[in-house]
Amino acid sequence: MLNKKTLVAIKMVSICLSVIVMALSGIDFYKHRNYKEPVVVSEYVTQVRKLSDYFADLKDTINDCNIYIFEGSEPGGTVLLIGGTHPEEPGANLTAELIVENLRVKKGKVIIAIRANRSASTVTRPGDAYPQFYHIETPWGVKKFRMGDRWSNPLDSWPDPEVYVHYPSGQLLAYMDIRNFNRTWPGKKDGTITEKTNYAFMQLIEKEKVDLFIDLHEAELEYPVISTIVSHQRGVDIAAMTSMILSSTEFKIGMEYSPKELHGLSHREVGDHSRAISLLYESPEPFLDRVRGITDEKLLLTGKDPFVMKAGQFGLLYEKIDENGWPIDVRVGRHVSTFLTTLEMWNEFYPDLTIDVEGVPRYKEVITKGVGYYFRNPSEVPKNRVFDE
Amino acid sequence: MNMYVYATLILVIVIATFTVARLFKLSVELSMFSAAIAAFVVHTRTLPIRHIVEGAFTYYDVCLIFITATFFMNILKESGAIAYMIRSIVKTFHRHRLLCLLLLTVVLLIPGALTGSGTVTVLTVGTLVGTVLTYMGISEEKTAAIIFLCAAMSAAAPPINLWAMMAAAGSNMPYVGFMGPLLILSLAGALFSMFYLGGKGKAVDIEKALHELPQPIEGMNWFRVMLPFAVLFFLIIAGRLWPFDMPILGLPLMFVISAGVGILVSPKKLKILEIAEETIHSLIPLVGIMIVVGILIQSMALSGARGLISLGVVTLPLWVLFGTLWIILPFSEGLLQYAVAPLLGVPLVLLFNMKAMNPIIALSAMAVMWPVGDSLPPTAVVGKATVMELKFKGRYTKFLRACLVPSLFILLLCTLFLIFSNKLSFLVAG
């Protein structure tokens, strides 16, 4: 039996340690949630708006993200590209940012959101040991990015329902998927912050008369929907042609139909509830695989993992992996080339709605020079070209 | 260093630290915590505070459900509703042994079904039902075995099955469609246990039984007993019937509101704060273990040990799994408690998915096998709670022996569900 003094001493020490741990981790969480990523927008940008310009309810909320608009000198079609649907898939927001920093539009209009669901980029998943940040080498130094989660931060959306009933289809989904930005399309005007964000994007699509909508993603190799373009039925011609051209010229990529009975996903709902044709790109991200080994920034950016490779040898994966892994440059390169080829096919199918762009590198260039090569130094440009994400 | 060797080393460190901590008489929770810290320190060469705290959040929402559901059950117990329910059953049906046993099984299933915890069943209704069973001529060890097995099945019963919830969350799978398979398995397990162990005996000694049970509180009636349950049921159903008009309450608040109704209709004035405090106090070992399990999982994910276990599991041939899971699952539960769901459950769900089995049926089967292990050392949480609450004086092994045949029945049934998961797909609903 402990004597009273020893017990009190143990309690005091434990309480002090607990307070220190709370303070130290609290500072880490706070810094992560409030870290701002500077984006140097291309000199050809037409305007930078806020998502709340399309749905005022989002004003001053965490999800009031930047909307980068590039208009050509000649009229044409309009494409909306979003990254950051799932911020645990860095290939998506890096691609969107690379395009924002380098794009020039000659004909038509390109609208881009880098962090479509900012809330989910302010939290990492408990139990999964994600790094809080990742770093990309650039010619002028290291650029730091927030790592995020698949779901919006519970600090912005709490509690979850007993079961999530998708609006408006009524389909039952897992309770936490009410915070999954790619299960809440087309959104709900008076819903949770995630549903309101989808609703705001639907308003944007309507007001800006968006013709083509593209949602960027990455997937674990254990997941069957990978290295592919998922298309709404109205976009299958473009998606199929894009997949054929890319597979014969740059890299293998598949194409699949958006299932009609699966609700809440962008490739289904945006196509069903707006005039826009909706596509979703997936590139491979071994970091997300449950059989992965050490969880760190290196795995996130190189995509090299012996355990995932072993799972591949047992035929348990839907995409190949070898000792070269799936580096971030390859993943971003796939996305940019898929985007550019999609626009080329779009222009073939819809010559009246041409979207003519330049300045964006293709797959091979991104792999050769690295994704960091295309990011500009925020301290070397006028302040009015720097925007925080 | 080769990642296989490295992750194995981390696993060895985790197991060794846990074992040494247990030898030094540290509680299961603190031993797991020590093992997690050891893994963190060896892997990072520092103390990654952020990871430790983030891990502690892994089952935060599950903890809230657990605490509020138990508060709800405790309000019903303190208001005399549960004693009233059991007295009424005994009084009305004491001449019909089968019917009486059937209703007592249902009473035993409710608390665990709502909270996901077998311990809550033992603490809220276990002693009362145990008293009735003893007066039905069922031996002490068989009574203890019935209470434990029904408590284990109640934890497995829907709507709240923590093992299935934790494994589903870990594999990005909706916790939807489990109602049917979990209900069939847990009900079959509970009924078999009750009737196998208690089917034969003498008629209820009604006088003695009623004398032993807590005296009824004046003014208690079936309306007051059922209203809190009705409100809870209504809130859950309303969220599904009018999802776009109802505010999002979440399960914890639903339990708090229903408990509020229980307080309002209670004929006796309840000391609410005291009950709330007692609820949390009694749940601390279980909430504690969930928080610590989260930290351990984070340390193993960070260091690759979780990946190694996952890889080991998913590369096993299916027939080996079918032949061994009925032993592995209960024993791993005895060792690690809820930690087994994310550790073994998640990779198994992935494997079943890849082998084109029905993952919901397969996970349901596993989620009913795990709680059977709650009587096994070193933790034996529910088993120990049962023998303590029922003041069972015999040896623990005697109690375990009484549990053996029904346990094997449950494990066999679940294994059949695993093997024939695809043929049973029609059970998946809601």
Next chain:
Amino acid sequence: MFLNTVITFLYYVLSAFIAFIILRNIIKTKSAQEAVLYCIMIIPFVLRVLRLK
């Protein structure tokens, strides 16, 4: 919806209440091991109330 804001607030109150009870348990307990465990357990509840995680 205003009601949803109220509900969220109630969840913070619930977390604060649990943290408070755990704190009382730390003070009351006569077991050193329990005290240490409670000090670990209280962390997520406090950080959630402070809106840090």
